[in-house]
Amino acid sequence: MIYSPNFQKWGSADDLKCAEWLFSRKCEVFKELGLQEPKEPNFTEWANDVRLMVSQDGRTHKEICQFYKRVSHDEFWKKNVQCPRTLRTQWDDLTLRLAGEQKVSIDQVERDEAFTRIIGSRSKPQNRIEEIAAELAGKSGVRRMTDFVGRKAWAGIWQQAAEQAAREVMA
Incomplete structure (x- = not known):
């Protein structure tokens, strides 16, 4: 258990472990953006916010970590979401805004080069x-198709x- 000096904020060892993971992910984000590592947070407050997400909001530690990873x-x-408190208050809004945002942009040159390399050569x-594409192409029989039909299926x-x-990356 971790407690604040006045015992008003606290969290279990699992809450603290989750809070520490959230901070490590925040550090990764700063690094990806080329920024200096962020200041270490008050882990008691972070663990308390995690505890509230678990006890009051019905989330699991795994769900919290997976959702923060996605965010x-x-x-x-x-x-804009850099701490458990913001994650908690914005959870429903974030869920709606991120729903269906698995749109992936396709590099057509990369796709066509991969077809030539994997299917042709x-x-x-x-x-x-x-x-994944090679496995799906094998199941679909792309190599047995004409070049035109095979490329259309490949897309x-x-x-x-x-x-x-x-x-997979978001999981």
């Missing part, structure tokens, strides 16, 4: 999207693979 991958929200995939497969890879 911290959003270009706008990672700059049977080279090994170079990243997770290519691995849909690539989109599906990119979305699946994005979901």
